[in-house]
Amino acid sequence: MKKVTILIAALFMVVAASQAQSLQSLFEKYGNDEHFEYVSVGKGMMNLGGLLGGIAKDDKEMMSKMRSVKILSLEGESNASLMKALETDLDKVLAKGNFETAVEVRDKGERVNVYYRVSDDNNADMLIVSKEKNEFSLIWISGKMSKEEMMKSFSDKGQMVIGLS
Amino acid sequence: MDKMNELIEKYFRAETSLTEENELKHYFLAGKVLPEHEPYRALFEAFDEELHETVDSSSKKKIQFQHYTKRFWIQTISISGIAATLLLAFWFMWSQQNNDFAIMRGKRINNQEYAQQYARAKFEKVNEALAKSIEPMESIKKVREGIKPVQKINETRELMKEIKNKLQY
Numbered sequence: 001m002k003k004v005t006i007l008i009a010a011l012f013m014v015v016a017a018s019q020a021q022s023l024q025s026l027f028e029k030y031g032n033d034e035h036f037e038y039v040s041v042g043k044g045m046m047n048l049g050g051l052l053g054g055i056a057k058d059d060k061e062m063m064s065k066m067r068s069v070k071i072l073s074l075e076g077e078s079n080a081s082l083m084k085a086l087e088t089d090l091d092k093v094l095a096k097g098n099f100e101t102a103v104e105v106r107d108k109g110e111r112v113n114v115y116y117r118v119s120d121d122n123n124a125d126m127l128i129v130s131k132e133k134n135e136f137s138l139i140w141i142s143g144k145m146s147k148e149e150m151m152k153s154f155s156d157k158g159q160m161v162i163g164l165s
Numbered sequence: 166m167d168k169m170n171e172l173i174e175k176y177f178r179a180e181t182s183l184t185e186e187n188e189l190k191h192y193f194l195a196g197k198v199l200p201e202h203e204p205y206r207a208l209f210e211a212f213d214e215e216l217h218e219t220v221d222s223s224s225k226k227k228i229q230f231q232h233y234t235k236r237f238w239i240q241t242i243s244i245s246g247i248a249a250t251l252l253l254a255f256w257f258m259w260s261q262q263n264n265d266f267a268i269m270r271g272k273r274i275n276n277q278e279y280a281q282q283y284a285r286a287k288f289e290k291v292n293e294a295l296a297k298s299i300e301p302m303e304s305i306k307k308v309r310e311g312i313k314p315v316q317k318i319n320e321t322r323e324l325m326k327e328i329k330n331k332l333q334y
Contacts, residue, residue: 031268032268032271033271034270034271035270036268037267037268037269037283038267038268039266039280039283039287040264040265040267040280041264041280041281041284042264043264068264069284071283071284071287073287103295105294105295105297107294107297112291112294112295114295128291130287130290130291130294137287137290137291139287139291
């Protein structure tokens with residue numbers, strides 16, 4: 001019985017790792033492509049945000065729970081095929097990674113989708129997909145927070161806490 | 166001699182004082198030991214021998230070597246521990262620094278400020294889009310709040326109708 005429990009736990013860990021890896025591998029795959037812009041920001045950004053002041057206490061707490069922010073961006077009309085390939089890969093990752101839709105905004109050729117997933121041990125991932133005519137951006141925020149806290153990162157004005165810093 | 170018997174008995178009961186033990190030792194070492202006390206003589210002589218025993222040079226070397234080995238291992242473990250801690254601290258600092266970077270068209274830029282500014286700009290852009298989407302909802306909310314008094318007029322009319330009907334009956 002003990003062996004079975006350990007085996008199941010190991011299986012869960014492998015599944016969880018593979019889910020994270022797929023998003024990670026997507027960023028690594030396209031991040032190293034010379035057509036893309038890839039930016040990775042660690043906890044430092046959140047700390048800097050706190051130093052700048054003007055941020056509510058709740059927001060500071062929220063920022064301290066965020067571990068990293070990764071941004072992948074593609075610009076230019078000539079990269080349409082690459083954009084399509086990224087979209088296809090992204091759809092696969094979203095389906096495989098059990099992401100849920102939090103927000104979907106469409107406005108004059110601009111589209112913003114916000115997806116999230118929170119594991120049982122509060123490992124949270126938020127993925128913001130922004131698509132315009134000539135630009136495609138992915139913003140991946142990972143942190144340690146509950147589903148409620150993740151939802152709270154959107155203020156009542158529809159703005160994200162992290163953007164305030 | 167009864168005193169000696171008594172002292173020997175006390176000695177084996179572990180009740181003798183240091184003075185009494187010295188007395189016993191002197192008695193056995195003096196050479197005038199009674200035949201009935203002869204079996205104990207070897208024991209007290211052995212104690213004296215032990216007292217005057219000296220460590221030969223090879224044993225001394227062996228002990229010194231053991232001390233040296235022990236000290237060597239303590240030093241090695243301590244130094245390794247400190248080195249590991251420093252290494253871990255440097256690695257942690259390095260990994261923290263390397264968390265903020267940008268890869269622009271295949272070229273890595275290890276500039277924390279640049280990476281943070283880029284991220285901020287992207288967030289502002291997304292925030293703008295999200296805020297825009299909330300605007301119509303805010304307007305609807307305002308319209309709803311605005312028509313509240315109109316809804317009250319309707320309610321008042323209904324109430325007046327009811328009262329009229331009741332008066333007619």
